[in-house]
Amino acid sequence: MNIGFDARLYQKGLGLGRYVQQLLLQYDAIDLGKNTMTVFLSKEGMNEFQPKNTNIVKVVAPYQWYTLHEQIAFPLLLNKSGCDVVHFPHFNVPIFYKKPYVVTIHDLILLKMPRSARLAASTRIPWIYDLKYAGYRFVLHQAVKNAKQIIAPTHYVKNDLLTMLHCIDKKVTCISEAAMDIHVHDSKDVSPVVAGPYVLYVGNAYPHKNLDLLLELGTLLDKESSDLRIIVVGQEDYFAKKFRQKVRSMGLGSRIHHRGFVSDQVLANLYHFALAYVFPSFEEGFGLPGLEAMSYGVPVISSTSSCLPEVYGNAALFASPKDTQVWLEMIKKVRYNSELREDYIQKGFQCVIKYDWRETARETMCILTSL
Numbered sequence: 001m002n003i004g005f006d007a008r009l010y011q012k013g014l015g016l017g018r019y020v021q022q023l024l025l026q027y028d029a030i031d032l033g034k035n036t037m038t039v040f041l042s043k044e045g046m047n048e049f050q051p052k053n054t055n056i057v058k059v060v061a062p063y064q065w066y067t068l069h070e071q072i073a074f075p076l077l078l079n080k081s082g083c084d085v086v087h088f089p090h091f092n093v094p095i096f097y098k099k100p101y102v103v104t105i106h107d108l109i110l111l112k113m114p115r116s117a118r119l120a121a122s123t124r125i126p127w128i129y130d131l132k133y134a135g136y137r138f139v140l141h142q143a144v145k146n147a148k149q150i151i152a153p154t155h156y157v158k159n160d161l162l163t164m165l166h167c168i169d170k171k172v173t174c175i176s177e178a179a180m181d182i183h184v185h186d187s188k189d190v191s192p193v194v195a196g197p198y199v200l201y202v203g204n205a206y207p208h209k210n211l212d213l214l215l216e217l218g219t220l221l222d223k224e225s226s227d228l229r230i231i232v233v234g235q236e237d238y239f240a241k242k243f244r245q246k247v248r249s250m251g252l253g254s255r256i257h258h259r260g261f262v263s264d265q266v267l268a269n270l271y272h273f274a275l276a277y278v279f280p281s282f283e284e285g286f287g288l289p290g291l292e293a294m295s296y297g298v299p300v301i302s303s304t305s306s307c308l309p310e311v312y313g314n315a316a317l318f319a320s321p322k323d324t325q326v327w328l329e330m331i332k333k334v335r336y337n338s339e340l341r342e343d344y345i346q347k348g349f350q351c352v353i354k355y356d357w358r359e360t361a362r363e364t365m366c367i368l369t370s371l
Contacts, residue, residue, distance in 0.1 A: 003086075004081060005089075022177075037056045038059055090103075090104065150167060151367065154307040193266055199230055199331060200298070209280070210321050213324055219252065230278075284307055291351070291352055303321040
């Protein structure tokens with residue numbers, strides 16, 4: 001069996017890039033038996049990914065995500081590859097591809113948080129992003145409708161698929177994701193890249209991420225003359241620029257620092273020395289950064305919304321994404337109550353080990369080979 005894998009986002013930042021990277025690394029490490037895997041990569045990915053598994057074949061697919069080029073040219077390449085089934089790790093399946101495929105739907109933020117999704121589609125002229133948003137919705141519906149199987153990372157997302165897109169229950173399988181092992185140091189003697197106590201947020205600045213809560217939190221910390229700072233890590237884009245503008249306009253430049261996209265080494269350092277990880281999001285499909293923080297022994301303070309209680313269980317402290325005062329109280333508890341802090345560190349470690357990329361890859365491969 002020839003299994004195709006759309007890995008064009010290999011090593012392309014957080015979120016989807018992590019998912020693609022980890023699945024591909026696991027596939028490279030396991031015995032594919034009589035199966036072969038055709039991996040479709042960007043030009044950069046072709047250089048970065050050097051498989052050891054002789055059953056894996058690389059093919060360059062120079063098609064930018066969310067473009068007409070992807071929709072029109074990519075299906076031609078896929079048809080030439082001779083794949084029996086293709087795994088698309090996101091909803092942007094070419095609508096003209098008619099052979100069997102499996103798609104992973106990480107969330108339905110596109111439908112549930114239309115302002116966030118529409119702004120992400122384009123940041124230029126309103127009618128342009130309205131047009132792109134309509135295109136995104138159409139592609140999403142087609143991807144789900146024509147897929148042989150759909151993978152959802154949580155029961156929360158599966159329920160959304162059943163209720164919002166009317167998917168058949170047996171067509172949707174829940175396969176958890178996991179924390180990426182980005183540990184590049186274990187020594188307590190490594191110097192922190194940020195001096196002084198801080199809480200950390202890792203992710204983009206899309207509206208549904210609710211970073212306005214961090215701005216409100218910064219204001220409360222200023223009023224208390226606290227020495228605590230807020231470090232934000234995420235990709236450089238329109239939303240990050242708008243967030244930094246808000247930080248400056250509110251006079252919080254010395255309180256909140258947006259460091260942009262950082263290397264795995266710097267990210268590991270930031271996790272390692274953080275007082276707490278804060279995750280105020282309104283909507284998530286899984287919540288990988290929280291698990292990564294737990295793997296470093298960092299207490300997680302999470303929003304009560306969406307799938308986050310399902311994924312973190314009793315391993316995180318939870319607060320409403322709208323109650324900034326409660327977030328401040330939670331941070332103080334983590335900082336000054338050593339017994340509570342240690343309790344959540346240990347709970348975090350126990351939570352992390354429940355999720356394993358090897359198991360994610362194994363379960364995904366079982367679905368692909370069953371078709």
